[in-house]
Amino acid sequence: MVSVSCASATLVVWTSAWLHGAAAADDVLDALQAWADLHEVVADDDGTATALDLPGPDEAPVGPALLLAALRRAGTTTGRLALPVPGDVRGLGGKGPLSTCALRAGEAVVLPDTGVGLVPKIVADGVMRWTVFDLPSASGAEHVPIGEAEHGLASAMRQAATALVTLDVARHRPNVREEIAALSTKHSKLEWPAGMPPRAVRVLQRAAEVTAILEVAAGDSPGNAKSASAMQARDDALRPLSEAVRRARCAAVEEAVRVLSDQAAGLH
Structure with a gap:
């Protein structure tokens, strides 16, 4: 991760x-x-x-x-x-x-x-x-509109939350909310250029929150059990969320690059 x-x-x-x-x-x-x-x-x-x-x-x-x-x-x-x-x-x-x-x-x-x-x-x-x-060829890069990535992140988060409750992930872990908040803050503490679009920043911050949840969940033993089936169920629940984070990060950066370029073009 x-x-x-x-x-x-x-x-x-x-x-x-x-x-x-x-x-x-x-x-x-x-x-x-x-x-x-x-x-x-x-x-x-x-x-x-x-x-x-x-x-x-x-x-x-x-x-x-x-x-x-x-x-x-x-x-x-x-x-x-x-x-x-x-x-x-x-x-x-x-x-x-x-x-x-x-x-x-x-x-x-x-x-x-x-x-x-x-x-x-x-x-x-x-x-x-x-x-x-x-770079032998630049073809094959996926373009994900930032709105689609943001929606996908929210959807995946809802699905994962339901699955993680069912699996009892972090249920027996004290102060789990504080741990997630601290990790989220750590991940989102970066300076960006003055022209950085607010939507891109928002998506990156939301991705930071989701990543913090992923880190806590990945380090937890589902239901305090270490069975292979429990671990597999947890990993299956987290996988779509991890993919949504990846898509959202790339989309946010792509949006930032586009907006910064457009801003420059408007000045000339």
Whole structure:
């Protein structure tokens, strides 16, 4: 289970704001500090390294400021968040290093007009490395309207709530509401650009609440039992909710990128 917020979402939204004049480069770098004290960038292969003028796999990494400069030179205009899970790696160009690494991380940044994808990984205490991969093809990405994602999240939450009551999940756990509230707050404590659309923020916050419920439920023994059947029933109840969260997060980030781009277009 990955948290509702992730480094890739931060990079997509803030880089989009910067590319469209709604944020400064320093704002992007400051936002990334929420995920690690130090960020470094390296290309996965020599071809991608040459194309973007970034260090290759056998060279010393550089800082994210040079990544932003490379994206500007490459004419990058948009990006999107990918949250791959086993059986669904759409939008990552099929089987290859990018989809393999993104699946392991559970997240990626996709820059279709530049033909690359980026995957973050903690490589040392306080150090996050972004590896830039070639994107073989940008086809196959799912577009989910934010209204549909928001409705799906609410629907899945109602269904899961009913199932979890039936399964007695967290019934014997003291202060479970406080635990969920604390987790929800932790997941939603992130700064977003000034032009961030309120609906996207609302969906991300709701996804944070649902993710907190998922974390508490996933760590609980249904009905205080540890039988395989009880665990399976709990997992079956949580799966649709987890998928709804994933769709909602991607839709919210996509909506943010669209609105920030449209705002910039309206200023010119």
